[in-house]
Amino acid sequence: MKRLTVVIGVAALVSAGLFAEELASSPISDAGAAAGLNVQNEAAPADDGVLSAQEISKSIEEVDGIKVFAEVLKNSSDTVASVASASGVTVLAPVDTVADSEKISKNIADYIVPEKLTKENLESKNSVQTLSGKVLPVEVSDTAILIDNVEISDFSSSADDKVAVCRLSGDFSEKSLALAE
Structure with a gap:
C-alpha cells in the first residue's frame, strides 16, 4: 500500500508540473497577457526580444x-x-x-x-x-x-x-x- 501511495504521489507531482508548463504556453495565458494580466515574472529579463x-x-x-x-x-x-x-x-x-x-x-x-x-x-x-x-x-x-x-x-x-x-x-x-x- 505504501508503494502505491508513493507512485500516485510522484505521478501527481509530474502531472502538476506538466500541466503548469502547458498552461504557461497555452492560448489562455496569451489571452491573459492581452487582457493586461502579468503572466511573466517581471524580475526576469526578457530574452525573447x-x-x-x-x-x-x-x-x-x-x-x-x-x-x-x-x-x-x-x-x-x-x-x-x-x-x-x-x-x-x-x-x-x-x-x-x-x-x-x-x-x-x-x-x-x-x-x-x-x-x-x-x-x-x-x-x-x-x-x-x-x-x-x-x-x-x-x-x-x-x-x-x-x-x-x-x-x-x-x-x-x-x-x-x-x-x-x-x-x-x-x-x-x-x-x-x-x-x-
Whole structure:
C-alpha cells in the first residue's frame, strides 16, 4: 500500500508540473497577457526580444541627465506595454533641463525606436520609425545630428546592452510630430 501511495504521489507531482508548463504556453495565458494580466515574472529579463516599459526604464534610470524621461517611462506601462525588437531599443530622451513630463507622457511612444541605434548607423539613415509608427526625419551636418529638428546632445549606453540612449537637447514639438504622421 505504501508503494502505491508513493507512485500516485510522484505521478501527481509530474502531472502538476506538466500541466503548469502547458498552461504557461497555452492560448489562455496569451489571452491573459492581452487582457493586461502579468503572466511573466517581471524580475526576469526578457530574452525573447521583448522589453517592457518597466525593463527599459530600469535600464536607463542610471543614465545621467534623463531622470525625468525615465520616470515618465516607468509610469507609462498603460501606454507602452512592451517593445518587440531583436536588436534592442533606442530611447530618444530629452535631457532633464528641457524635459516637459506632460508633453513626453502624452507622446511617449514617439520617443522610443524599436531598434538599437548607434551614432554610426543613425548617421546613415534619412529617418527613424518610432514605436508609435511615426517616421521622424534624421538630418546630419558636420556639427550635429538632428531627429525631427531636435539636436542629439549625446549618445549613451544603458545598464544593459539592449537599450541605447540618445539624449536630446529638447522635446519633440507636437506640431512636428503631427506632420510626421
